[in-house]
Amino acid sequence: MAHKRLPRFALEYLEGGAEDEAALLGERRAFADWRFLPRTLVDVSGRTLATSILGQSAAMPLVASPTGLNGILHAHGDCLLAQASQQADIPFVQSTMSNDTMEEVARAAPGVRHWWQLYVFGGDEIWQELLRRAERAGCEALVLTTNAQIFGDREWQRRNQIGNARLSASAALESLTHPLWFAENPLSLGLPKFANIIDFVPKDQRSFFAASNWVRAHQPTSLSWDTVAKIRQRWNKPFILKGILCPDDVRRALDSGADGIVLSSHGGRQLDWTVAPLDLLPVAREIVGEKIALYMSGGVRRGTDLLKACALGADAVWVGRALLYGLCAAGAAGAARALAIIKAEALDAMGLLGANRIEELGPHLLAHAGRVA
Incomplete structure (x- = not known):
C-alpha cells in the first residue's frame, strides 16, 4: 500500500541506505542467520509480551x-505515529528533524x-533550548544520536x-502521478517544515531543502564524549545514546x-558495511x-x-521502517496495524518456541545457521 501511495523520491527516502546498501542488507541477513530451537510440549497458555522499559510497563x-x-510520507505523520504508539502502549521517540512540534505531538497524544x-547542530544554545522545550513538553527521556555528524x-x-x-x-x-499523496501533502499543506528547529535557521534558508542542508552543514564534527557529559549534566531524566556500534564505545x-x-x-544510511547491530548484541x-538498558x-x-x-x-527493539509503512498506507490506523501485526506474530512465535514471557528468552533458544548444537 505504501508503494502505491508514495512518489518515488519519498519511497526511496523511506527505504534507501548508503552507497552499496550493504549495511542495510546485512541487518536483514543477520536475522536470517539465527534459527530457533523450539521446545514442544510446553504449556504456553499464559503468553505475554508485557515488559518494563526504563522502569515503566510496556x-x-x-x-x-x-x-x-x-x-513527506503523511501529513502530520509525527502526531499520527505518537497516537499509534500510545494505542499500542509503547514509547514514541520524536526526531529533531520531525515536522510537527514536540508541543503538537504532546497535545495530539496526551499520555504517550x-x-x-537530539541532533547537535549549531551552537550549544540550540540543544540547550531544545532540552528546555522537551522538559516543558513532558518528554520522559532524551536520546542523543551519535553517528550522524557526517552525512552518509x-x-x-x-x-x-x-x-x-x-x-x-x-x-x-513522477510525484504528480500519485494524486492522493499530492492532494493530502504538498497541494494542501505545501512542503513540510522542520517545525522544531526552524527558528534557529537563517530566514533565507527556511525552505524544505535549504533548511535540511543548513542543519547538515552545521552539525559539528567535534562531537565527543565531552559533549555527552555536558548534555548529561543538563538533562536530569533518562538519557540514552543511539548509534553505538563498537565494543569500546559500549564500555565508554x-x-x-x-x-x-x-x-x-542509523538504518544503514551512514557508514556502509558496518556490523549488523544484532550481531553485536551478545558482546554488548x-x-x-544489567547496569544500563541495551536496545x-x-x-x-x-x-x-x-x-x-x-x-x-x-531489552527492547527500536522499529522505524515497519511503522512508517503503516503510516504511509493509512495514517495512525496503519501504524497501529503495523504494531499489531508485529505483536501478533511475536505472541504466536513465542507459543511455537515454548516460551510464555520475554524473560524466558535467551541464546539457548537460538542456533547460528550451520552451527546447530
Whole structure:
C-alpha cells in the first residue's frame, strides 16, 4: 500500500541506505542467520509480551524509533505515529528533524511515553533550548544520536534532487502521478517544515531543502564524549545514546552517565558495511550486564525478529521502517496495524518456541545457521 501511495523520491527516502546498501542488507541477513530451537510440549497458555522499559510497563519490548521528515510520507505523520504508539502502549521517540512540534505531538497524544531525539547542530544554545522545550513538553527521556555528524553517502538522494535546492524534474513530475499523496501533502499543506528547529535557521534558508542542508552543514564534527557529559549534566531524566556500534564505545557509555544505549547503524544510511547491530548484541550484553538498558534497531520487520533480538540480549527493539509503512498506507490506523501485526506474530512465535514471557528468552533458544548444537 505504501508503494502505491508514495512518489518515488519519498519511497526511496523511506527505504534507501548508503552507497552499496550493504549495511542495510546485512541487518536483514543477520536475522536470517539465527534459527530457533523450539521446545514442544510446553504449556504456553499464559503468553505475554508485557515488559518494563526504563522502569515503566510496556505492552511489548518495542520502541517507536525516531524518524525525520515524516511529513513527506503523511501529513502530520509525527502526531499520527505518537497516537499509534500510545494505542499500542509503547514509547514514541520524536526526531529533531520531525515536522510537527514536540508541543503538537504532546497535545495530539496526551499520555504517550514521549521521548525526544537530539541532533547537535549549531551552537550549544540550540540543544540547550531544545532540552528546555522537551522538559516543558513532558518528554520522559532524551536520546542523543551519535553517528550522524557526517552525512552518509546516499546516492538515491542525488538522483532525485538538483543539487541541494529542489527535486529533479523527473522526480517532481513522477510525484504528480500519485494524486492522493499530492492532494493530502504538498497541494494542501505545501512542503513540510522542520517545525522544531526552524527558528534557529537563517530566514533565507527556511525552505524544505535549504533548511535540511543548513542543519547538515552545521552539525559539528567535534562531537565527543565531552559533549555527552555536558548534555548529561543538563538533562536530569533518562538519557540514552543511539548509534553505538563498537565494543569500546559500549564500555565508554557505562562511564558516561547514560541510562541506556541503542546499537544502531542509523538504518544503514551512514557508514556502509558496518556490523549488523544484532550481531553485536551478545558482546554488548556481556559488557553492560544489567547496569544500563541495551536496545537495538535495524532490520526489525516481524515478530520473530523481535524475539531473536531479545533472546540475544536486547531489552527492547527500536522499529522505524515497519511503522512508517503503516503510516504511509493509512495514517495512525496503519501504524497501529503495523504494531499489531508485529505483536501478533511475536505472541504466536513465542507459543511455537515454548516460551510464555520475554524473560524466558535467551541464546539457548537460538542456533547460528550451520552451527546447530
